[in-house]
Amino acid sequence: MGRAAPWLSILLPVYKVEAYLQACADSILGQADAGVELVFVDDASPDGSGRLLQALQQAHPQQVRVITQASNQGVSVARNTLLDAARGDYLWFIDPDDLLEPGVIPQLKRLLNQAQPPELILCDFRAFEDGSGQARKARQRHISTFQGPGRQLSRDRDALIQGLFKAGQLHPWSKIVKRACWPAELRFPPGRIFEDLAVLPRLALQIDSYLHIPEVWLAYRQRPGSALANLSAARIEDWMRALQGYGAALHARPVRPQTEFEVAHFCARTFVRACKRRVKLGDADAAKALKRFARQFALSSPLAPQALLRAYLKRGRLLRFAQLRYWLMRATPR
Structure with a gap:
């Protein structure tokens, strides 16, 4: 008899994150139950990320899967590979240089075990500076990803779209979505940046129910070289x-x-x-x-x-x- 499908797939595209990968994985595995799978794509990372991934897989063979790409193809292709590989009922993209806050996964599971679980859960995050570990500004200690009522299950898609665009935080790592809601044809555009902006608003059009949790669930690491800071x-x-x-x-x-x-x-x-x-x-x-x-x-x-x-x-x-x-x-x- 085969193992039951996981209730949650955490999806991590990996490239040049050797210095951060272990801390990210520890922040997740330390609170994940047996129904959570971590799927990594090693996008031909030239540093020691691949060795760390193999060690993680050996230490957690029932929860960790590693997919290795022969050549670097970019974050969009890596995320699309993760979408195809995921087996969980819900999907959560997390960048491997960020951190999951303690107690988040058990809280998420309680929400999804309700009689009418939402198709989409939105969470908030905090930003911290690589090196100091501190927020640059006080407002970065809690950044909201949605403007609208919190902790209320809603089926108002207009309110969802309005709240997403008013907040302007259109990235996948603050969204946990039911896998059945993700259309097969909706994929991240290869070879382009701002791939999140190309996908998340279109995904919102598929959602019939959602819930915003106005709590910090993820710590976002600010590193030099962000897309907005270096616009060619x-x-x-x-x-x-x-x-x-x-x-x-x-x-x-x-x-x-x-x-x-x-x-x-x-x-x-x-x-x-x-x-x-x-x-x-x-x-x-x-x-x-x-x-x-x-x-x-x-x-x-x-x-x-x-x-x-x-x-x-x-x-x-x-x-x-x-x-x-x-x-x-x-x-x-x-």
């Missing part, structure tokens, strides 16, 4: 096209006007920030890039640019109106 021209392009087509996906539902506004506002903020970053690079192709960004903004937002400008005026958000209008005019001069 190519990375800014990835940022702008991550949500391309999402407006049309919302129109297919449809959703409430306030949901359209919150998503359009998020897209506009991304557009303005991307334009500023791209101009700051100071190369001759910036004007053409801004024109592309304006097209991508229009393809991502559920509201046309002019409709969003009118919505800003109606809501008295004059600064947002002025910023968006300025960059639209600069991107598409007459």
